[in-house]
Amino acid sequence: MDHSVLREDMVDGLEHSLDQFDEAVNLAMRNVPRHEFVTDSPYQNKPTAHRDTNTTILAPTTVARLLTALDAEPDDNVLVVGAGVGYTAAVVAEVVGDPHVHAVDITRSLVYEARTNLQRAGYEGVLVDCRDGADGLPEYAPYDRILVEASAVRPPRKLLEQLADGGRLVMPKGTTEQTLVAVEDGDIAEKFGPLQFKPLLVDGEQTGGIVRNRTKREDPEYEGRSWHAGHGWEQDWIDWGAHR
Numbered sequence: 001m002d003h004s005v006l007r008e009d010m011v012d013g014l015e016h017s018l019d020q021f022d023e024a025v026n027l028a029m030r031n032v033p034r035h036e037f038v039t040d041s042p043y044q045n046k047p048t049a050h051r052d053t054n055t056t057i058l059a060p061t062t063v064a065r066l067l068t069a070l071d072a073e074p075d076d077n078v079l080v081v082g083a084g085v086g087y088t089a090a091v092v093a094e095v096v097g098d099p100h101v102h103a104v105d106i107t108r109s110l111v112y113e114a115r116t117n118l119q120r121a122g123y124e125g126v127l128v129d130c131r132d133g134a135d136g137l138p139e140y141a142p143y144d145r146i147l148v149e150a151s152a153v154r155p156p157r158k159l160l161e162q163l164a165d166g167g168r169l170v171m172p173k174g175t176t177e178q179t180l181v182a183v184e185d186g187d188i189a190e191k192f193g194p195l196q197f198k199p200l201l202v203d204g205e206q207t208g209g210i211v212r213n214r215t216k217r218e219d220p221e222y223e224g225r226s227w228h229a230g231h232g233w234e235q236d237w238i239d240w241g242a243h244r
Helices: 003-017 023-031 060-070 087-096 108-121 157-161 215-221
Strands: 078-081 101-105 127-130 143-148 163-174 178-184 187-194
Touching: 003 023, 003 060, 023 060, 023 087, 060 087, 060 143, 060 163, 060 178, 060 187, 078 087, 087 101, 087 108, 101 108, 108 127, 157 163
Parallel strands: 078 101, 078 143, 101 127, 143 163
Antiparallel strands: 163 178, 178 187
């Protein structure tokens, strides 16, 4: 069957299954050739394990939920934290335009793959760089919208600093139990229900890394406060709120 027919069927299915589905995102997902980014059943509504990294390619329904919450408009300057294979960035580019989309990923091989996929699919104007996502991409800030495709207890401070006035940051908030939230002016403006993402990584935790290095981010995040992180633990998370 033709890819365009499969793509229409995929989005029609999302329309029926989602309570909220932004019209601009709906149209964008009908236009983006997902088969250029995902080779394994690209138009089935399921997450896919990446063939080379410990990464999960998001299911179309998850992309639709994230971008509906993001609520981007044409010409918005957008940062995608967690470029992955580049599909989400391509859908955003359909909404806001290629030159307005920037994406970062901590895994260098994924950065190269995302660049290749985006160029092949016709979105060569999207900039993809290798960075710790919690640091954002300050060179191109401020951003009207920031999408974080990884979970965290709270939005990283540097990302909030890169938001434009009136900007919106969307992320899965939480640890074991996560909720998709939109943050505006430093506070949660909307909630969009539960979902489950892997945690936001720092240098030393990306694919192939063996060092747990979360203090590298969390110590600066809490610099100047009366309580600081300990060192040398082997836990995934610390509930910082309990120590404030």
